[in-house]
Amino acid sequence: MRHLYLHVPFCPTICPYCDFHVVRRGPGLVERYLERLAAEAAALHAQRPGTLATLYLGGGTPSYLRDRELARLFAALPWALAPGAEVTLEANPGTLSPARLERLRTLGVNRLSLGVQSFQDPVLARLGRAHKARGALRAVEEALDAGFRVSVDLILGLPGQDVRADLETAAALGVGHVSAYTLQVEPGTPFALVGLEPDPDREAAAFALARTVLGRAGLARYEVSNFARPGEEARHNLAYWRMAEWGGLGPAASAHFYTHAGPGVAERRTNPPLPRWAAGEPPARETIGPLEHAKEGLMMGLRLREGVDLAALARRSGLADLERVLAPAIERLEAEGLLERTESQLRPSEAGLDRLHAALLPLWEALEAAYPPDGVS
Template sequence: MNEAGVLENAGTGGAGGRPPGVDPVVRHLYVHVPFCPTICPYCDFHVLTRRAGLVEAYLARLDEEAAELARTYAVDLDTVYVGGGTPSFLRDNEIRALSETVQRHLGWGRAENTLEINPGTVSPARAGLWQALGFDRASVGVQSLDDATLRFLGRQHDAQQARDAVRTLVGTGFRVSGDLITAVPGQPLDADIAGLVELGVGHVSAYTLTIEPGTEFARRGVTVHEDDERAGFERTEEQLGALGFGRYEISNYARPGQGSQHNLAYWQGRTYLGLGPGAAGHYPAPARSGLLTTRRTNPHLHDWLKGEAGETVPIDPTEYVTDALFMGLRLRDGLDLEDLSRRSGLDVAAHYAAVIERNVRRGLLEQDGQQLRATPQGWWVLNRVVTEFLEV
């Protein structure tokens, strides 16, 4: 190690001078479908309702962008995730065109191919079509199994539609993940959790209701109390744990072998392609650029349709490490500091020794050899912990 804390010769391995742990091949793909039947009052994603000709223009530009990505990067996909928006809101011929575009230019995931699904769009025939197109995992936006809660959240489906949708997808052979929103006023959380598990899901994503600036909820002055947020955070883990689901990430629970392989790529700091308007991607940097990776976010739909470039952020070794710490500490198992040092070329344990030691003393982090993880108390204040790494 030299005086700057960089491992000697770390930059001489791998392709084009990258540290040997930075894979020059991209193995994950996110596709953004921005169309929704309505905009939920808590949503701050890039979404819009469809208008005549807009989906057709989107699909044509998607084909062009997929070809550009294939020409630019070495791609060998393990996972594909089609999210939104409401991808299942696309008509049958449209979702077929999307999947054919992806497979023609970029291939298909060997390990996992996920489609985000709104319960109101599911039928046995459509589930069979999605499976025939190559999707094997369904992420269903259930949010609640209580009609009053769903009305408050502005959802267009009711509880019975959600139950029917999950049963149909499980019966078709999908691995199903159900989304829940917690800390909603009056929500019967225990019943929501138990009911969702009874339907046969193998994975649950439980997110606290968050009021983002610019959303309808923000304009209406809706608030979420910290006590309700923490109670939902703790009760979700308690009940899902009793039902056989392990918490493997702050907001995600799974039966053994049912964790999201695609989302693990994000949390483990891997590279991935971003396809579609508003999509974010994490890409290998050009050889000999002095960078490890770049992050790029595509512009919103109308600028994206014109082929305008998105925002690109160069990632050097220090930024790569702090990004990896922020994401990796979300995982129950944390991250391997030795592996992160190999990927980044920075001696992570030495460079951040004081921060790690200080937060271990506080009970916010725990270290077992090279494995660093956040404690349950540390998860609750993770942003504050990561800020200390950023200040080194």
């Protein structure tokens, strides 16, 4: 196992658009979390030892943990880190300071993913963020000065947002990576309950602007929503998109392992929510068969500008004639300007990244016609 995700569910505030598994601190809750995490890490290490190439602490707000809590968390991880391993921690600007940054460096963190969302105070207030623009700028500058690789999260296409200003501010700061998303209004969130609806036209215009502004600043779009300077791509997230194996620790965390046996290609493990996870409930296990693996491989690989190696996907899935089955659909999608083909490598065009669903659907339909889920052809 070369990649590990660790979920920290605690947040100082819960944003009105958030549907992640997050909770506020409560008496003894972090203590129980850390105790259960140590036991889960030991058990997983016994099954999947190895040296980690990437470690990602997501949330929630991992930087919300106190210094001693973070020290216990890292001490609970038995895996060694490979030379040059990427260790990412998600952080909110208000939880950082020079002293905290130095502490994170001591623990081995070398990359920060900062949930900035915007550099405009009215937009931040509308999003329910606890920080202001000045605090976000300070946090980014201090993190860069402390030697971290820094990624900034931005939400684009919001009402009243000056998108160009946010993009130009992020680029001018000199960060190596920008994750640019549109607002997803998920059922059950406060935004959904008040009837907030995204504007697809405004969001499309915002993404077009992101390509232009960030591209001119040297941040190339290497994934649907991610832009990076050369060498600054998120190596942990690339493991997901390239369908590598990864482990997951913490409530609601997921893992992906190859089985190499039986009809299944891979196994997905998903931990239960915090109360059941803390009580020791094991993860749910789902077998991923050849068809689903091939569909997921296309979905994840075509998120990347580099695309997916169809020959490798055929070997992993066991669907030996996968390239032949997909050929007619690929030809149509090439003619529409959504896909590009070089030998066994299938890549999305820039338009294909923008219209990923339109590029994927014909490929999935071709797979389902050739390899019905019940195995009858």
